[in-house]
Amino acid sequence: MKEGSSNNSGLASLIFGTLSVLSIFLILFAFLAPIPGFIMGILAIAFAISQNKKEKNKWSKWGLILGIIGLVLNALLLFFILSAVAGFVTSYFELCNQAGGCENVASYIQSQQIQALTDNALTQQNGIGY
Numbered sequence: 794m795k796e797g798s799s800n801n802s803g804l805a806s807l808i809f810g811t812l813s814v815l816s817i818f819l820i821l822f823a824f825l826a827p828i829p830g831f832i833m834g835i836l837a838i839a840f841a842i843s844q845n846k847k848e849k850n851k852w853s854k855w856g857l858i859l860g861i862i863g864l865v866l867n868a869l870l871l872f873f874i875l876s877a878v879a880g881f882v883t884s885y886f887e888l889c890n891q892a893g894g895c896e897n898v899a900s901y902i903q904s905q906q907i908q909a910l911t912d913n914a915l916t917q918q919n920g921i922g923y
Contacts, residue, residue, distance in 0.1 A: 810860040813862075814859050817870060830866075841854070
């Protein structure tokens, strides 16, 4: 690196890129961990581009690579989380429709469990179950 040149953006890019990739493992602790990881990936790419305009170096190169990897992985993880939530919400609203309204879901589930237990007891009583 030339004397008088600054590598602040390259260093910031490397740090944000590394944090973006590492944030994937936070999903074990936080449901929305991919959001900060996605943002840090964008920041890593922006700082790498900024540094490359001034002077290309290894720090900004690796910051750009890690930023892209972190951005893609966090975007995929966020997509899967949102898909799972959408599936859950859809299932819940279908259950609401079957129960005759969301306020009746608990009693509907309870009646379904009682019905299943009754059917199971009748099956065993008639000797069909074993």
